[in-house]
Amino acid sequence: MPKKQKKRRKKASDNVFDLFTQFQVAQFKEGFQLMDRDKDGKLGPDDLDWTHKHVNLPTTDEKIGIMLADSPTAINFTMLLSMFAEKASGEQDDDDVIIKGFKTFANAEGKIDAPALRVALTCFADKFTKEEADDALEMFQVKDGFLDHALIVKLLTGPAGDDDEEAKEEEE
Template sequence: PAAKMSSKRAKAKTTKKRPQRATSNVFAMFDQSQIQEFKEAFNMIDQNRDGFIDKEDLHDMLASLGKNPTDEYLEGMMSEAPGPINFTMFLTMFGEKLNGTDPEDVIRNAFACFDEDATGFIHEDHLRELLTTMGDRFTEEEVDEMYREAPIDKKGNFNYVEFTRILKHGAKDKDD
């Protein structure tokens, strides 16, 4: 019987190790220290300690930070949740915010920072200067390589909206 017990125990261990789908368990999206930090934040917002964040909790928390939020502002924040905000809902909402950033948007928005007139274009000379002098600097050769396939019009305008689409989805065939 002792041998049987140990095999049962081994079986129990293997079923526990089965990874859970991220969609089914919001706690699987974060590590323990992150969950602990979210719990502390939740407790700071849950001013009346009833286990739920309501409009009054939000108001009191913001007031303690020297803000004077309007009712409309608080309603807007509360309407982001599909129901009462307990800790699991709080984590779910943060998880969606943190994981929901569409890389395509992120790339496009990075280019948009340098497009002061919001045209969807940056002049290739200006972009070359930015790429070779800021952040993780590109070499001239790397910029040339990028420009080889890039959508640049006859005036030298780099179409970053189209470029971002190409990065994420591949180039359209010339025949399309």
């Protein structure tokens, strides 16, 4: 039997500007310039406080401090772009991690108890909101209180054979 080939992910560029279109970068730049009220080239507490008030979002000094602490350095335009890219991208688990994760919930017939999965989704690790859990369970097609493990895996990892197509694309 041939050795199973691990799915290769496309490597993200080290240059954050390559992750967005020119139009998107221009939009982010315009937003940054609007938020940078003191025009010092970085976003500070006063800039964020003004921005929140300007768009009618309630905030506190504590929340602003938490936002600023999300950045390892002062938030200049490049750092802001990096933060957006990080938040937008999320990390992807390899298919085998997804398969094993859902397999832990499956019974001998390959069925997953929907209420038990809802509790896990909303109470542990990166917690889902009630709405996110509802959306996920709807997508996973609950039948008689159970989900089909194989269907969930297919929805989250794609149909079998995608590995070969991705490998061919990367070789070209």
